[in-house]
Amino acid sequence: MAPPAAISDFLGGGLNALVQAASPLLLLAVQLRNSVSQPDAAHLREQVIAQVRQFESTAQAAGIAAQTITAARYVLCSTLDESVMNTPWGQQSGWAAKTLLVVFHGESYGGEKFFIILDRLCADFSKHIDLIELMYICLALGFGGRYQIEADGRAKLADIQEELYRRIKAQRPPAAEELAPHWKGIEDRRNPLVRHVPLWVILAAGACLLLGAFLYFFTRLNELSSPVSAQVAQIGLKTAVPPDDAQRRQAQPKVERKSLKQLLAPEEQAGALTVDEKPDGSALVRLNAAAMFASGGTEVADQQIPMLHAITAALNQVPGRVVVVGHTDDQPVHSLRFKDNYALSAERAKSVLQILGQGIDNSGRLESSGAGSSQPIALPPDLPANRARNRRVEILYSPED
Incomplete structure (x- = not known):
């Protein structure tokens, strides 16, 4: 089911092409944030992944x-993951083990x-205003990130949202200077109290009210339907529901393959790496960056190249x-x-990727990313022994469906 015209206008009319392409995901983020239960989180994840890929196609x-x-x-992905994890069902859903960021960017x-x-x-x-507008809307719809756990x-x-709104408004021509003109009341008729409320609060509240009304009436109409079917309808997916395991087994013969952990058993037994494998076949291969790179360097040490091969x-x-x-x-x-640890970690990841790419059959399946110091595995992170563990390169593998 497509969203009502008011919702479509709210997110689409007058906004840049990037925001318009992202509008189904923005709607979904608020819907998820306000949900109280989800009986099939794994199926929901697959549907959201399909929506993210649709966003990429639309934007391209x-x-x-x-x-x-x-x-x-x-x-x-960050906004959607946070929306899920802030729900009553998010922590128990298993979403944290395979977030959208893990799927698309290798970060948790x-x-x-x-x-x-x-x-x-x-x-x-001015060069990046379209993307900044998208980030502004994510903030207005409730994304908090690291600021969720800070006292102030x-x-x-x-303050961030007010500054962004001021700068966006200054960049846009008068005819389209407002990001969402339908959210804003007539200034002269506003209650004096409203004039002291930051504009982002009004915008976010308006968004939640519109979306909340839509979701309430939609839920009432579909309260007797299957929860999974209702979820599919609400996010407006056009893709077919994937076949169940029995259908899949009948459709194609199962090919027995060794797992990545089995294939890398000699290297793991030698202590060169560790492999953490999940029941679904996904795996995390962890390498010690201290052994691979000189301090502050990005060139892989010669003695580590055979392991990468x-x-x-x-x-x-x-x-x-x-x-x-x-x-x-x-x-x-x-x-x-x-300039920072993110740049250093990204360059090291590229160096490893380049060596892997020299012998890989399909280099298109390879990606790289830098996480800096944002994902320590040893805490507290300021102890020397823990710093050594946190300096690492990880290879995240997701099997084909």
């Missing part, structure tokens, strides 16, 4: 740059990087998506080449 068809689409996808948490990306975009505001986080978020050979036997993610410790980078 609109002529939006690939780099902008990738950044927007990161922003949307975007609450820190979201604002790092925003800061970088604001350095050239609400006040900081309010062994990983390449193993990956050639297990079809699926591969994301190489670099991680650093919490010590700031002091280098003219790298």
Whole structure:
């Protein structure tokens, strides 16, 4: 079912092409945030993944740059993941084990990087205004990221949103200077109290009221329907429901393959790496960055290259998506080449990816990303022993469906 005209106008009319392409996901983020239960989170995840891929296709068809689409996808995945994890059912759903960020970017948490990306975009505001508008809307619809856990986080978020709105309004021509003109009342008729409320609060409240009304009436109409079917209808998917396991087994013969953990058993037994494998076949291969790179460097040590070749050979036997993610410790980078730990970790991930790509049968399945110090595995992160563990490279493998 398509959203009502008021909702479509609210997100589509007068806004940039990137926001228009993202509008179904923005609607879904608020819907998820307000939901109280979800009987089939795994199926929901698959449907949301399909929606994210549809966003990519729509944005590409609109002529939006690939780099902008990738950044927007990161922003949307962070927002959707947070919406789920803030629900009463989110923590018990298993969503955290395979978030959208893990699926698309090889990262488990975007609450820190979201604002790092925003800061970088604001350095050239006019060039990146379309993406900044999208991030502004995510904030207005409730995304909090790292500020959710800070004592004065609400006040900081309010300041960020007010500043973004002021700068966006200054950039846009008069005919389209408002991001969402239908949200805003007539100024002269406003209650005096409203004039002291930040504009982002009014915008977010208006969005939630409109979406809440839509979801209430839609739920009432479908209260006797299957919860899964209702979920599919609400997000407006046009894709067919995937066949169940029995149908899939009948449709195609099962090919017995060794798992990635089995294929890399010699390297794991030698202590060169560790493999954490999940029941669904996905796996995380963890490498020690201290052994792979010199301090502050990005060139892979010669003695580590045979191990990477062994990983390449193993990956050639297990079809699926591969994301190489670099991680650093919490010590700031002091280098003219790298502005921060994110840049250093991203470059290290690229170095590993390049070596893997030399022998991989299909290089299109490889991606890389840098997480900086945002995802420590050893806490507290400022202890020397824990810093050594947190400096690492991870290879995330997701099997083909």
